[in-house]
Amino acid sequence: MKAKSFSGMRCSIAGALELIGDRWAFLIIRDLSLGVRRFDDLRASIGIPAATLSARLRHLVASDIVERVRYQDRPPRDAYRLTQKGADLWMVGLALREWGDRWDASGFGGPPVETFDRETGRRLTLALVDADDGLPVSPARIELRPGPAADDTIRHLLNVPHGAPS
Known part of the structure; x- marks a missing residue:
């Protein structure tokens, strides 16, 4: 069943969700923001089927959130990186992570990752x-x-x- 489109809805949240796509896409954005660049590395990190990853990357490229960068011609190989539009989603990811940490969304009893000030060593919150x-x-x-x-x-x-x- 195809998900309902939020296109044309007068809501910035709905528009952002339409551009991002789905939860797989947000995990791709997470990994790209952490420096994972290659298809096979993204696939292994997220545990996503190849066909699903291909479809999500195509959608994110079409939405100008991700760009393909050729790193090898023979055979042709591309890496992926966030555009400025995609990099600006970083704070959204932090907000989701903070909410997930507060409510133990991972179910592991504590945050898997925490955010600190590199200079002071103090914990940061949004x-x-x-x-x-x-x-x-x-x-x-x-x-x-x-x-x-x-x-x-x-x-x-x-x-x-x-x-x-x-």
Whole structure:
């Protein structure tokens, strides 16, 4: 059964999921961000069937998240690397990992990987920061407002009256 397309849905999360594809694709992105580049290495690391990996790589290349790079002509061999668009998914991966660690999503009783500051050795966590001063903002202070692409459905979800300024 083919998954429902989120194409055209007025939602940045749905659009991002449409571009990424599925959970296999996100594991490919994870491994590429860790420096795995070759098809066979990706396949072994993830445990993904070859046909599935080929299809996901084609989708990620078409979505401009991954690019193919020829490293050998005879026989032709390609490596894969993240584009800037793909590299920008790094924070999404960290957010998923932090959530998975908090709720023991792996089922192993602790985080398989942790994030530390290379200079201080202190543990790091993701946070929302003020765009002007760079200081962390607590979740209690976060407010969602309609953006430039908002429609009446989004305004309703955010409890903003029709015609009110964004």
